Amino acid sequence: MSAVHRALKTHFGFDKFRSQQQEDAVKAVLKGDRDVFVLMPTGAGKSLCYQLPALLASGITLVISPLIALIQDQVEHLKALNVPARSINSKLPSAERRQILADLESESPRLKLLYITPEMVASPSFQPCLSSLCARGLLAYLAVDEAHCVSQWGHDFRPDYLKLGDLRSRLQGVPCVALTATAPKRVQEDIERSLKLRSPLVFTTPVFRKNLKYDVIFRDLLPDPYVHLLAFAKEALGGNTGCGIVYCRTRESCEEVAHKLTKLGIPAKPYHAGLKVGDRTESQTDWMADKVPVIVATISFGMGVDKANVRFVVHWNLAKSLASYYQESGRAGRDGLPSCCRIYYSPKDRDQLNFLIRKEISRKQEKRGSEKEQDKAPLMDFEAMVAFCEQEGCRHATISQFFGNPKPNCAGACDFCCDPRLVRAQLARAAALSTRTGPAQSAEPRGPFGFNPELYAGGRKGYGFERYDEEWGSEEDDSEKRKKEFGDLFRKQMSLRRVSTQTRKRVGAGFRGSSSLFQTAGDLLKNSQKETLATNKTPGDPICEEEEQVETGKTQKMKSDSSPIKAKTSTTSPLSSPSKKLTKKQQKLAEAAKDMRRISQYFGKKQVDTPQTKAGSVISEPEEEGSQNHTPLPNHTDLITKNSTSTDEESVTAVLLQKSPSAEETASRDGTPINTEITADRAVHGYDGGRAVCHVSSFYPYISFPQSHENGSPSPPVKRSRVMKDTKRVTFDPVVQETQFDTVNGDAAEISRKPVTLKEAADIVVRCLDPFYKKGKFATKDLFKSFARFLSHLLTEGKTANRGQVKMEAKSLIKGFFSRIQRCESETDWRHLKVEER
Numbered sequence: 078m079s080a081v082h083r084a085l086k087t088h089f090g091f092d093k094f095r096s097q098q099q100e101d102a103v104k105a106v107l108k109g110d111r112d113v114f115v116l117m118p119t120g121a122g123k124s125l126c127y128q129l130p131a132l133l134a135s136g137i138t139l140v141i142s143p144l145i146a147l148i149q150d151q152v153e154h155l156k157a158l159n160v161p162a163r164s165i166n167s168k169l170p171s172a173e174r175r176q177i178l179a180d181l182e183s184e185s186p187r188l189k190l191l192y193i194t195p196e197m198v199a200s201p202s203f204q205p206c207l208s209s210l211c212a213r214g215l216l217a218y219l220a221v222d223e224a225h226c227v228s229q230w231g232h233d234f235r236p237d238y239l240k241l242g243d244l245r246s247r248l249q250g251v252p253c254v255a256l257t258a259t260a261p262k263r264v265q266e267d268i269e270r271s272l273k274l275r276s277p278l279v280f281t282t283p284v285f286r287k288n289l290k291y292d293v294i295f296r297d298l299l300p301d302p303y304v305h306l307l308a309f310a311k312e313a314l315g316g317n318t319g320c321g322i323v324y325c326r327t328r329e330s331c332e333e334v335a336h337k338l339t340k341l342g343i344p345a346k347p348y349h350a351g352l353k354v355g356d357r358t359e360s361q362t363d364w365m366a367d368k369v370p371v372i373v374a375t376i377s378f379g380m381g382v383d384k385a386n387v388r389f390v391v392h393w394n395l396a397k398s399l400a401s402y403y404q405e406s407g408r409a410g411r412d413g414l415p416s417c418c419r420i421y422y423s424p425k426d427r428d429q430l431n432f433l434i435r436k437e438i439s440r441k442q443e444k445r446g447s448e449k450e451q452d453k454a455p456l457m458d459f460e461a462m463v464a465f466c467e468q469e470g471c472r473h474a475t476i477s478q479f480f481g482n483p484k485p486n487c488a489g490a491c492d493f494c495c496d497p498r499l500v501r502a503q504l505a506r507a508a509a510l511s512t513r514t515g516p517a518q519s520a521e522p523r524g525p526f527g528f529n530p531e532l533y534a535g536g537r538k539g540y541g542f543e544r545y546d547e548e549w550g551s552e553e554d555d556s557e558k559r560k561k562e563f564g565d566l567f568r569k570q571m572s573l574r575r576v577s578t579q580t581r582k583r584v585g586a587g588f589r590g591s592s593s594l595f596q597t598a599g600d601l602l603k604n605s606q607k608e609t610l611a612t613n614k615t616p617g618d619p620i621c622e623e624e625e626q627v628e629t630g631k632t633q634k635m636k637s638d639s640s641p642i643k644a645k646t647s648t649t650s651p652l653s654s655p656s657k658k659l660t661k662k663q664q665k666l667a668e669a670a671k672d673m674r675r676i677s678q679y680f681g682k683k684q685v686d687t688p689q690t691k692a693g694s695v696i697s698e699p700e701e702e703g704s705q706n707h708t709p710l711p712n713h714t715d716l717i718t719k720n721s722t723s724t725d726e727e728s729v730t731a732v733l734l735q736k737s738p739s740a741e742e743t744a745s746r747d748g749t750p751i752n753t754e755i756t757a758d759r760a761v762h763g764y765d766g767g768r769a770v771c772h773v774s775s776f777y778p779y780i781s782f783p784q785s786h787e788n789g790s791p792s793p794p795v796k797r798s799r800v801m802k803d804t805k806r807v808t809f810d811p812v813v814q815e816t817q818f819d820t821v822n823g824d825a826a827e828i829s830r831k832p833v834t835l836k837e838a839a840d841i842v843v844r845c846l847d848p849f850y851k852k853g854k855f856a857t858k859d860l861f862k863s864f865a866r867f868l869s870h871l872l873t874e875g876k877t878a879n880r881g882q883v884k885m886e887a888k889s890l891i892k893g894f895f896s897r898i899q900r901c902e903s904e905t906d907w908r909h910l911k912v913e914e915r
């Protein structure tokens with residue numbers, strides 16, 4: 078037995094290395110003549126690659142890790158193994174800190190591994206210790222864990238990681254070991270550059286898994302996608318020996334697909350955060366125990382689930398990036414047996430995600446007040462996902478190259494390598510379908526993304542804006558009309574966005590022309606804008622020329638004299654950029670957008686203060702354990718429409734649909750998957766004879782499904798908006814609302830002194846009610862929503878109360894309510910409730 082193997086056994090209790098890569102990496106680090114880059118999937122045993130050499134080398138290994146919580150885990154684990162490992166961090170009691178520093182200053186320190194955060198590395202207080210260790214040649218290795226945090230292209234970027242480049246320069250001659258999970262090539266290159274790795278030896282687990290067969294089916298070409306899915310599942314499951322996962326983006330799709338599959342003959346259970354904990358656990362345990370072969374889940378499912386016999390992973394909706402797709406689909410075939418990974422692709426789905434991702438990027442930029450090249454990263458990640466689906470080429474090769482691996486020998490393990498003609502034929506049919514239904518050719522009513530809704534599976538639900546419909550579920554009859562209204566609204570928003578973003582460089586994945594299936598959101602935007610113009614213009618209308626100027630990116634000066642709120646308009650707004658002659662309608666649309674943004678900014682201000690938004694990335698708050706699992710949340714604001722029933726001049730109506738950050742915070746704080754959201758859903762800003770007023774028609778608390786929390790991918794909690802028929806002020810408390818509106822441009826602090834708005838009250842109410850909902854104190858989710866709505870109105874209407882008062886009253890009402898009844902079964906349960914006179 079070699080010394081390394083012996084050490085592996087003695088110190089860690091392992092008989093052998095987990096993989097050849099692990100063994101090779103350990104040996105390379107031990108050799109110590111080169112930097113080492115370890116790229117292995119989560120759980121592959123990367124830590125051992127520096128921990129074992131650290132124990133065998135003389136001196137101390139300095140380990141940089143991004144989070145104190147992660148560090149504590151590691152240190153505890155090592156202490157349990159009797160490995161001399163410690164950490165210096167801000168949470169350390171000073172006595173312990175002194176003890177560690179004393180050891181480090183001693184002639185031959187006992188410590189073998191010293192864990193610190195990148196902030197600590199840079200902190201002045203740590204410098205003497207570091208310099209002393211350096212000067213005495215006591216540093217054996219520099220290990221940088223979670224090295225992807227150095228990449229500004231990654232989601233977990235930590236500016237302090239960039240300082241590690243300087244550290245690296247100071248530690249000349251100390252070999253560096255950088256470790257991260259499988260990462261896109263772009264990120265790998267960033268790591269090498271930033272950490273100044275000198276032609277490192279790279280140890281990576283090959284991305285290619287030959288037992289996985291990848292294919293892509295264009296869902297919209299199928300007469301019945303569910304029947305198609307059923308046939309696929311049956312074939313993949315073969316003789317009932319395995320199981321499968323179908324990933325959907327929304328809980329509604331989960332329910333629907335599970336229901337359809339079960340009805341068609343394969344038992345399937347939904348798994349999503351909208352389910353009661355018991356039901357969700359049951360779905361999982363039944364699936365784990367092979368009692369139910371198929372689980373239809375949002376992507377929250379699978380983390381930590383290591384089931385060997387998953388015979389297929391279907392993506393009913395697109396993943397947000399190729400990296401995510403690789404990880405999710407990789408849950409298939411862990412036993413090494415042949416398994417299938419399929420995407421049921423739909424351009425509509427693509428466009429929804431594209432739109433939401435872009436919106437999220439704009440939101441971030443607006444918040445920051447500037448643009449960064451790296452902002453585009455999520456879009457590029459997503460476009461790689463789209464390209465994967467729309468390409469003519471080996472799917473395995475695409476994945477491997479994305480992760481910087483050499484092209485593998487697919488040998489028929491993907492649809493293209495199996496039969497390229499079939500893939501080409503499918504693409505041609507899809508392109509033909511898109512052309513047939515494309516904006517320029519079709520006069521049929523279209524969905525929000527310029528696609529004919531009738532051609533897409535799922536009908537009303539197929540739009541993916543279920544929550545938008547949800548609030549109006551009972552009004553089935555005019556759903557088509559409302560759908561159209563929403564379509565209009567969406568197109569207008571897209572048009573405006575086009576104006577605002579057209580000067581930005583487009584990050585293209587080489588998509589084809591706009592009449593084909595392969596349209597970027599920009600193309601769609603262009604089309605929708607053209608379409609809007611086509612509908613509105615008369616022959617010879619100058620709008621055409623202006624449109625072209627917009628299209629070609631020329632700056633235009635907007636005539637804003639007619640805007641009654643010009644003075645309040647932020648000059649940094651992309652929409653306020655000078656533009657030439659715009660029609661009155663365009664001006665109004667643009668103005669409406671500005672106003673909307675101001676409203677949005679107002680709500681945005683609140684977001685800044687919440688831990689939720691501060692988190693922003695997986696590892697952005699080193700001291701905050703609670704922030705670890707957050708991914709950036711999409712903002713669901715910014716929908717603008719023109720009132721389709723009135724004239725151009727008077728009908729511009731901005732509709733704001735806004736998630737409540739504090740409700741999200743409530744939902745995510747304790748990690749429970751039930752997400753409560755409130756939409757300050759209809760801040761309707763209209764123009765009435767040139768006078769700007771802010772209409773707030775209503776705020777409805779409602780619960781929606783938190784895919785966005787689970788996967789970081791946006792889910793649109795938009796609800797059908799009531800487009801206002803006239804522009805009369807319709808508001809529950811115009812004074813309050815208008816004051817708030819003004820506050821957007823002025824003193825934010827004013828807000829706290831104002832009486833609570835309905836939205837704020839709703840936030841408070843949902844927070845107070847949430848625990849009761851989680852305890853199953855409401856017979857249905859709708860009851861919870863209605864009760865929250867009822868209470869919010871009760872606590873605000875005709876009153877002026879501050880936050881504290883509202884909170885106290887809400888608490889006392891809710892407490893009293895549940896002291897009288899065990900469980901809320903119907904709306905009559907709260908009929909008697911009244912607020913005490915203040």
Ligand SMILES: Nc1ncnc2c1ncn2[C@@H]1O[C@H](COP(=O)(O)OP(=O)(O)OP(=O)(O)O)[C@@H](O)[C@H]1O
Nearest residue numbers: 091093094095117118119120121122123124125258
């Ligand atoms: N040779 C081995 N034999 C058995 N178990 C091992 C071996 N090497 C590591 N492990 C165990 O594998 C688990 C995962 O290891 P580790 O935490 O280092 O993974 P990782 O690759 O760093 O994952 P992450 O990306 O989550 O940090 C640990 O419980 C570790 O003890």
Ligand SMILES: [Zn+2]
Nearest residue numbers: 471487491494
């Ligand atoms: Zn292939």
